[in-house]
Amino acid sequence: MSAEEPTVADEVRTTIDVDTDRPWAWLGLAVFWGWLLVRWVNDFLLPASVAVPGDQSFFPAAPFASAAESLAGTAASLGVVGVPLDFVAGLLSFVAGAIPSFPALARGAWLTIVLTVAGIALGFPIAVVLSVARVYGGRGLRWLSLSYTELIRGTPLLAQLFVLYFGLPLTQIVREIPGVGSGFIPGTAALVAILGFTINSAAYQAEYIRSALESVDAGQLTAARSIGLSKREGIRYVVLPQGLRYAIPGWSNELVYLIKYSSLAAFITVRELFFQAESIANDTFQYTELYVLAGLFYIALVVSASVLMGVVEDRTAIPGLGGTR
Amino acid sequence: MTLLRVENVDKSYGDEEVLNGVSFEMDRGDVDVLMGPSGSGKSTMLRCINRLTDVDSGDIWLDDTDVTAPETDVNALRQDVGMVFQDFNLFAHLTALENITLGLKRVRGIPESEARDTAMDHLDQVGLAAQADSYPAELSGGQQQRVGIARALAMEPKLMLFDEPTSALDPELVGEVVDVMADLAAGGMTMLVVSHEMGFAQSAADDIHFLDNGRIVESGPPEQLFERPEHDRTEAFLTGLQSGEHR
Numbered sequence: 001m002s003a004e005e006p007t008v009a010d011e012v013r014t015t016i017d018v019d020t021d022r023p024w025a026w027l028g029l030a031v032f033w034g035w036l037l038v039r040w041v042n043d044f045l046l047p048a049s050v051a052v053p054g055d056q057s058f059f060p061a062a063p064f065a066s067a068a069e070s071l072a073g074t075a076a077s078l079g080v081v082g083v084p085l086d087f088v089a090g091l092l093s094f095v096a097g098a099i100p101s102f103p104a105l106a107r108g109a110w111l112t113i114v115l116t117v118a119g120i121a122l123g124f125p126i127a128v129v130l131s132v133a134r135v136y137g138g139r140g141l142r143w144l145s146l147s148y149t150e151l152i153r154g155t156p157l158l159a160q161l162f163v164l165y166f167g168l169p170l171t172q173i174v175r176e177i178p179g180v181g182s183g184f185i186p187g188t189a190a191l192v193a194i195l196g197f198t199i200n201s202a203a204y205q206a207e208y209i210r211s212a213l214e215s216v217d218a219g220q221l222t223a224a225r226s227i228g229l230s231k232r233e234g235i236r237y238v239v240l241p242q243g244l245r246y247a248i249p250g251w252s253n254e255l256v257y258l259i260k261y262s263s264l265a266a267f268i269t270v271r272e273l274f275f276q277a278e279s280i281a282n283d284t285f286q287y288t289e290l291y292v293l294a295g296l297f298y299i300a301l302v303v304s305a306s307v308l309m310g311v312v313e314d315r316t317a318i319p320g321l322g323g324t325r
Numbered sequence: 326m327t328l329l330r331v332e333n334v335d336k337s338y339g340d341e342e343v344l345n346g347v348s349f350e351m352d353r354g355d356v357d358v359l360m361g362p363s364g365s366g367k368s369t370m371l372r373c374i375n376r377l378t379d380v381d382s383g384d385i386w387l388d389d390t391d392v393t394a395p396e397t398d399v400n401a402l403r404q405d406v407g408m409v410f411q412d413f414n415l416f417a418h419l420t421a422l423e424n425i426t427l428g429l430k431r432v433r434g435i436p437e438s439e440a441r442d443t444a445m446d447h448l449d450q451v452g453l454a455a456q457a458d459s460y461p462a463e464l465s466g467g468q469q470q471r472v473g474i475a476r477a478l479a480m481e482p483k484l485m486l487f488d489e490p491t492s493a494l495d496p497e498l499v500g501e502v503v504d505v506m507a508d509l510a511a512g513g514m515t516m517l518v519v520s521h522e523m524g525f526a527q528s529a530a531d532d533i534h535f536l537d538n539g540r541i542v543e544s545g546p547p548e549q550l551f552e553r554p555e556h557d558r559t560e561a562f563l564t565g566l567q568s569g570e571h572r
Contacts, residue, residue, distance in 0.1 A: 217412075217414075217417075219410060219412055219414040220414060220416060220417065222377060222410070222414065223408075223410060223414035223415070223416065224416070225377065225403065226375060226377065226403055226406075226407075226408040226410075226477075227403065227404070227407075227427075227428035227432060227476065227477070227480055228400045228401070228403040228404040228428060228432040228480060229400070229427075229428065229431060229432060230400055233431055237427060237431060238416050238418075238427075241418045242417055242418045245418070318417075318418050318460055318462075319460040319462040319463050320417055320460060320461060320462020320463070321417055321418055321460075321462070
């Protein structure tokens with residue numbers, strides 16, 4: 001056991017450090033989240049009398065549009081020399097075109113985050129049970145756990161969402177729950193999507209946690225048993241606290257995947273980020289602009305998630321067990 | 326007064342016979358050492374005594390507990406039998422102190438503050454009170470093993486098992502662990518030790534049992550085994566050990 005050898009966790013951390021050590025990335029994230037939070041408060045919390053209307057952007061698009069227009073005109077008169085200027089004009093006109101979509105995308109981002117966080121968080125306890133059953137359970141439990149993970153990982157997430165949304169009578173039940181679909185609370189389709197993501201991410205998280213549990217030295221459980229802890233207690237107090245730390249890098253991957261896979265919820269009518277971008281694109285025919293814009297939103301979310309998980313990893317690090325400190 | 330009685334214990338893994346009719350007894354306060362070549366069944370013998378391994382046949386009695394009976398509560402039994410491992414096996418996510426308090430709190434049901442006091446006493450006993458808040462990765466091998474001993478002692482066992490406690494240590498760290506074990510022996514702890522530390526065996530052991538191929542070939546006090554072994558096999562092994570020490 002040598003301390004110098006870089007672990008997988010170290011490598012993952014290094015990439016995150018490269019991302020976040022750049023000041024412009026921090027600045028971009030700060031602006032993004034600042035705007036997003038203000039937008040959500042405005043849309044969901046403020047009374048309609050004081051709030052900016054939900055479909056109206058905070059920023060005027062007209063100045064950008066006119067600046068773009070005059071720059072483009074100047075560029076055209078300069079000929080070849082004006083090409084860089086023309087590029088800037090193009091950027092300004094992209095911003096002008098994007099600004100009216102911001103409010104809808106902010107609402108979409110809210111749902112994307114809710115879907116992802118809820119799917120990961122609710123899937124986590126299920127994953128812990130599945131992975132413990134897989135590693136330490138008897139034949140029956142191992143088989144059950146394996147069947148679940150293979151069934152879920154072996155079928156498309158989209159098919160799972162379709163079965164839940166169109167195949168089962170779930171929507172009729174969910175629709176009756178009071179409060180569904182008002183303000184911060186997601187609507188029926190979103191709740192069904194959360195159920196789908198929970199079921200799905202539980203299987204993937206279980207695989208990450210299983211391999212992490214298997215990397216905990218067998219002597220740890222033996223030592224736990226030898227002081228009189230039961231097998232269950234040994235797993236609870238000795239194996240899991242170590243295994244879950246080993247699982248954090250893989251777990252971060254799952255979070256990043258789910259942020260992007262949550263776009264599949266658009267296909268069962270959930271108005272998340274991708275859905276919003278697509279529907280605006282369908283109305284305005286600005287397909288390239290909207291999908292690029294949605295891509296930028298996803299990048300911001302994914303980088304945020306990486307930063308967050310890096311912090312979690314460092315906070316939970318123990319000398320000799322994960323982390324970089 | 327007999328504390329541990331091992332009678333005719335057999336154990337096989339598949340076709341391989343690991344223990345073959347092993348019998349011995351220990352009185353309260355005895356220190357016995359198991360010696361023998363690797364694969365002779367020493368570690369398996371220890372693991373049968375705290376039921377980390379089940380015997381195929383034979384009996385083991387600890388006080389009036391029938392160790393091998395299926396209805397015996399193994400978790401209760403293991404509180405009476407402390408175990409120290411070759412690779413220390415300290416709980417990697419817990420500090421030295423927490424390694425000790427875990428069992429006190431979760432097995433013996435002692436409240437947190439009292440558990441910490443008790444754990445500090447045991448760390449002090451092995452000379453590591455100053456390292457209470459260090460994690461295993463921050464301790465030397467010798468220190469880790471001393472915490473391992475303190476962790477086992479904290480459960481107030483009747484018997485302590487040591488499974489090659491010094492063989493994973495750098496030579497210069499062996500002394501500190503042997504010293505702690507010698508202190509324990511002098512304090513009256515009943516100890517069954519798998520070790521090839523001749524110095525410890527010579528000074529602390531009441532009896533040495535020489536195992537080969539799953540059988541006790543020869544038993545006796547150190548001076549008898551080291552100086553007048555009855556069996557050629559014992560003599561050859563001990564001679565090898567002694568010359569190995571000068572390597």
